[in-house]
Amino acid sequence: MNPDESMFRIVPTETLGPCRYDSPLGAMRQRFYTDGEWVIRRTRSHEFEELEGPPFECFERSGAREKLYFRPQDTTVGIVTCGGLCPGINDVIRAITFAAAEGYGVKQVLGFQYGYEGLVAKYYHRPIELNPDNTDDIHEKGGSILKSSRGPQDTGEIVDTLQHYCVDILFAIGGDGTMRGVRDIHDEIARRGLRISVIGVPKTIDNDISLVERTFGYETAVESAWSTITSAHAEAKGYRNGIGLVKLMGRDSGWIAASTALANSNVNFCLIPEVPFDLEPPNGFLEHLRRRLMRRAHAVIVVAEGAGQNLFEGEYERDKSGNKRLHDIGVLLQEQIERFFAEQNTEINLKYFDPSYLIRSTPANANDSEYCLRLGHNAVHAAMAGKTNCIVGLHCGVLVNLPMPMIGERKRVDPNGWTWQSVLQATRQPADMTHEE
Numbered sequence: 001m002n003p004d005e006s007m008f009r010i011v012p013t014e015t016l017g018p019c020r021y022d023s024p025l026g027a028m029r030q031r032f033y034t035d036g037e038w039v040i041r042r043t044r045s046h047e048f049e050e051l052e053g054p055p056f057e058c059f060e061r062s063g064a065r066e067k068l069y070f071r072p073q074d075t076t077v078g079i080v081t082c083g084g085l086c087p088g089i090n091d092v093i094r095a096i097t098f099a100a101a102e103g104y105g106v107k108q109v110l111g112f113q114y115g116y117e118g119l120v121a122k123y124y125h126r127p128i129e130l131n132p133d134n135t136d137d138i139h140e141k142g143g144s145i146l147k148s149s150r151g152p153q154d155t156g157e158i159v160d161t162l163q164h165y166c167v168d169i170l171f172a173i174g175g176d177g178t179m180r181g182v183r184d185i186h187d188e189i190a191r192r193g194l195r196i197s198v199i200g201v202p203k204t205i206d207n208d209i210s211l212v213e214r215t216f217g218y219e220t221a222v223e224s225a226w227s228t229i230t231s232a233h234a235e236a237k238g239y240r241n242g243i244g245l246v247k248l249m250g251r252d253s254g255w256i257a258a259s260t261a262l263a264n265s266n267v268n269f270c271l272i273p274e275v276p277f278d279l280e281p282p283n284g285f286l287e288h289l290r291r292r293l294m295r296r297a298h299a300v301i302v303v304a305e306g307a308g309q310n311l312f313e314g315e316y317e318r319d320k321s322g323n324k325r326l327h328d329i330g331v332l333l334q335e336q337i338e339r340f341f342a343e344q345n346t347e348i349n350l351k352y353f354d355p356s357y358l359i360r361s362t363p364a365n366a367n368d369s370e371y372c373l374r375l376g377h378n379a380v381h382a383a384m385a386g387k388t389n390c391i392v393g394l395h396c397g398v399l400v401n402l403p404m405p406m407i408g409e410r411k412r413v414d415p416n417g418w419t420w421q422s423v424l425q426a427t428r429q430p431a432d433m434t435h436e437e
């Protein structure tokens with residue numbers, strides 16, 4: 001049944017053309033989904049007063065389609081992983097390989113190595129052929145068996161490589177930069193009039209993709225961070241005025257820090273990019289830390305890497321992909337806490353934890369592995385049905401195909417929202433540690 005058009009705006013994904021081939025999954029008596037099954041977008045209803053058009057938006061449900069655009073036995077699939085590591089990348093590679101090779105019986109699955117470099121001939125990274133044998137245990141390991149890279153590559157040369165290897169479908173697993181790459185590759189494919197599907201599987205440990213409820217690896221990150229908090233708390237309690245300072249991931253969004261502070265509520269201060277703070281008295285963080293130590297003689301602090309950037313002067317350096325290199329808030333806090341208490345002749349014992357690379361390279365936990373499997377399978381279902389320039393992700397508890405142009409602003413922690421208010425209740429830190437009026 002199609003939704004009432006005065007109430008619902010349907011957001012279809014782009015497709016390459018009509019689907020003519022029967023899905024081999026029919027033999028398994030699987031349930032097929034149709035493009036007419038929709039999931040209502042959760043947030044638009046709150047915003048609709050400012051928006052034109054119908055108040056609700058619907059996304060297409062992911063899932064196997066009865067008819068396919070690509071004929072499996074003629075189809076070549078490519079996979080590439082770019083950007084930073086995140087738990088679950090190998091799970092997604094495996095899920096795509098199994099779904100494509102075992103489920104649909106495609107001609108071949110090629111793994112392009114070292115990110116988008118692997119799709120540019122001059123680097124001489126030859127693709128490797130992936131199959132159920134050489135991927136069957138990769139989900140037990142962290143990292144990416146395909147390796148990764150940063151840095152700009154020429155989109156024209158990438159599409160030349162896709163044509164050279166007769167790739168029909170490219171899956172790109174990566175972050176915001178990789179997704180911009182998907183869009184550019186899609187545009188170049190369209191400009192050349194080619195019939196190649198490009199699908200993104202968004203990877204961000206920070207869980208900051210708009211419209212996507214949860215990104216893979218995020219839950220594993222919170223779980224790993226949980227045990228770091230346990231250690232930081234033990235260290236803090238083991239000494240007079242002990243302080244455990246933990247820096248976690250979260251460049252623009254403090255989801256990992258906030259969730260970790262809720263999961264392990266021994267955290268007394270949680271500092272995130274969305275909530276600015278000052279350091280100095282009378283209302284800065286250091287004064288509140290002093291009061292906490294007076295009361296309980298120990299403290300655990302969690303800081304997201306993107307927090308407190310207002311405390312630094314000077315320009316940002318950039319990495320190869322043009323991303324800002326953030327100033328190191330963990331080191332700054334360590335220095336400033338030590339200076340502040342030294343000036344007051346108060347002995348403290350501070351232990352600094354930076355588990356970022358330990359967390360990024362860890363294998364996915366069971367729940368993330370399950371999610372990665374579903375993402376990988378559904379990315380393949382979408383591509384085989386000829387969908388392109390889209391991502392798959394969880395929305396309102398259901399996997400949907402989201403058109404790439406819909407992915408907008410980063411999802412950030414709302415200081416007035418449920419998550420942050422719970423953090424304030426759990427930590428009992430002041431809602432405002434600035435000197436702003």
Ligand code: ATP
Nearest residue numbers: 082083084150151152174175176177178180181321
């Ligand atoms: P992470 O979340 O770990 O930062 P990412 O995908 O954002 O992952 P980047 O290094 O920023 O990581 O980008 C990955 C790849 O995407 C790089 O090869 C980069 O050059 C490419 N890329 C980034 N921005 C664009 C863009 N605007 N157009 C095309 N390609 C891009």
Ligand code: MG
Nearest residue numbers: 083175176177
């Ligand atoms: Mg990025």
